[in-house]
Amino acid sequence: MEISRQSSAVRLRNVIPACFTVRVDKKIQTAILSRAELQHGLITRGQALERGLKSADIHRQVAKGRWETLGRGVYRIGGTPKTYEQSVKAVTFARSGAVAHLRTAARLYGLPIGEFEEVEIAIVRRTRARTVEGVTVRLLPRLDAVDRSRPSGSRRPP
Numbered sequence: 001m002e003i004s005r006q007s008s009a010v011r012l013r014n015v016i017p018a019c020f021t022v023r024v025d026k027k028i029q030t031a032i033l034s035r036a037e038l039q040h041g042l043i044t045r046g047q048a049l050e051r052g053l054k055s056a057d058i059h060r061q062v063a064k065g066r067w068e069t070l071g072r073g074v075y076r077i078g079g080t081p082k083t084y085e086q087s088v089k090a091v092t093f094a095r096s097g098a099v100a101h102l103r104t105a106a107r108l109y110g111l112p113i114g115e116f117e118e119v120e121i122a123i124v125r126r127t128r129a130r131t132v133e134g135v136t137v138r139l140l141p142r143l144d145a146v147d148r149s150r151p152s153g154s155r156r157p158p
Contacts, residue, residue, distance in 0.1 A: 023057065031051040035047055039089055041081070061075070062075065071091065087134075091121055097123055098137075101121050102138070122140050122143065123138075123139060
């Protein structure tokens with residue numbers, strides 16, 4: 001997968017016509033895109049439903065190629081650049097309780113680790129570990145609060 005090294009900031013206001021069918025209300029489009037901007041161009045099924053989209057609308061976005069499914073219930077809005085940060089976020093959205101781990105976390109914190117494109121995540125051992133192509137999953141006995149810290153400048157969406 002070709003991943004851009006562009007800034008992790010994603011601006012989606014210019015992709016509205018391309019990423020929604022005409023049946024979706026403009027207020028719902030704006031709400032979804034506002035959330036996706038905070039999440040590297042990603043939206044989850046639950047977030048889309050919370051903002052007023054119907055299941056059939058989500059299916060239609062995917063079927064028409066306007067949204068790309070990246071994992072169970074995780075979608076990339078069409079027209080957004082593929083970035084490493086987006087890949088990590090997609091995996092952590094798809095895996096409940098997952099966090100970036102080892103070299104992935106180091107890269108997100110801006111530490112010099114050289115060329116590294118693989119995604120490493122950690123999950124609590126009692127979680128079922130499914131394999132995902134290009135993702136290394138580490139099973140840990142527990143994840144403490146310090147394991148869930150965020151790089152400075154990183155925002156948690158409202």
